[in-house]
Amino acid sequence: MHILGVETSCDETSVAVIDDNNRILSNIIHTQEVHSRFGGVVPEVASRAHVKKIVPTYQAALAEAEMTLDDIGLIAATMGPGLVGPLLVGLTFAKGLAFARDIPFVAVNHMEGHLAANILEHPDLSEHHLTLIVSGGHTMLVEVEKFGHYRMIGRTKDDAAGEAFDKVAKLLGLGYPGGAELDRKAESGDPNYCKFPRPLIKEPGFQFSFSGLKTAVAIHVGKLDEQSRSQHIADIAASFQEAAVDVLSEKTIKAAQDKQITDITLSGGVAANRRLRSVLGERCDRAGLRLFYPSPALCTDNAAMIAAAGYYRFREDGPSELITNAVPYLKLEQA
Ligand SMILES: Nc1ncnc2c1ncn2[C@@H]1O[C@H](COP(=O)(O)OP(=O)(O)OP(=O)(O)O)[C@@H](O)[C@H]1O
Ligand SMILES: [Mg+2]
Known part of the structure; x- marks a missing residue:
């Protein structure tokens, strides 16, 4: 199975494709530079930048993986924690794709995603x-x-x-x-x-x-x-x-x-x-x-870790409902 991951919780617009053997086929990360002049992330500016970048980032991720949406068996997106506007952009985009093409969707806790980056790369890590x-x-x-x-x-x-x-x-x-x-x-x-x-x-x-x-x-x-x-x-x-x-x-x-x-x-x-x-x-x-x-690219925000966590979640709990909303203060214990 191929899993499409979507991450937009803060100032990185990222879309990735991985397979069910934890192989990363693409992991496109677009970091918003616009915030450096403010000395911090401006939530509304971040939301708008995600809106602009989400489609091209998604297209680039599929192109690099040499796939179309027909090859995707699961769509995973970050639902929180993070900034509510940015979260909504990626989550709504992912849910829209899932609904339009009848692909299972799974909502992911961003912190569980960070944790999954290790599982993705280190098969000998103890459970x-x-x-x-x-x-x-x-x-x-x-x-x-x-x-x-x-x-x-x-x-x-x-x-x-x-x-x-x-x-x-x-x-x-x-x-x-x-x-x-x-x-x-x-x-x-x-x-x-x-x-x-x-x-x-x-x-x-x-x-x-x-x-x-x-x-x-x-x-x-x-x-x-x-x-x-x-x-x-x-x-x-x-x-x-x-x-x-x-x-x-x-x-x-x-x-x-x-x-x-x-x-x-x-x-x-x-x-x-x-x-x-x-x-x-x-x-x-x-x-x-x-x-x-x-590896350094998987430490900071990226969608490959979201896809990996999403695949685990899906195997444990099945798909999430399409009414799943963004939760800015989502705790890891709620994962
Ligand atoms: N080499 C490094 N040394 C120290 N800090 C670093 C390094 N590389 C990145 N960081 C820090 O990591 C942080 C970004 O990490 P990450 O993308 O995981 O955070 P976030 O997504 O904004 O927050 P969270 O995951 O808690 O929602 C920034 O504070 C950045 O300065
Ligand atoms: Mg993060």
């Missing part, structure tokens, strides 16, 4: 694993008993990890969204230049907090004159990244040991962070745990 979801809007440690069965272990009390990366990047003049740029910049910086706080690292439990760390960077930057600031951008980026990665890695290892889980995955946009992959990877090796993460 029972721990995932650290680190994205633009979420930071969560989740025990996956098996696909569709989740136990929340901890989450952030305030900012998401990606949000913290983006805010610090903005502070350092690295543009928006700046997580990936901060990662690149940090490579030439000294991670020991400044010892920023590691919020909640020694606290029991698995809660995260990033707003204090972001404020500590802002205070440090505020004290520097123009010359030292521009001289130390890479050092500040590396020191912030080190603190964030240290907390994320420490809590993840602790949670895996506490729950006696040996397989760990990273999901979401920040899973593309090279320092997080390497620090957590080393600590997992030392602790006898296995770490998996998606």
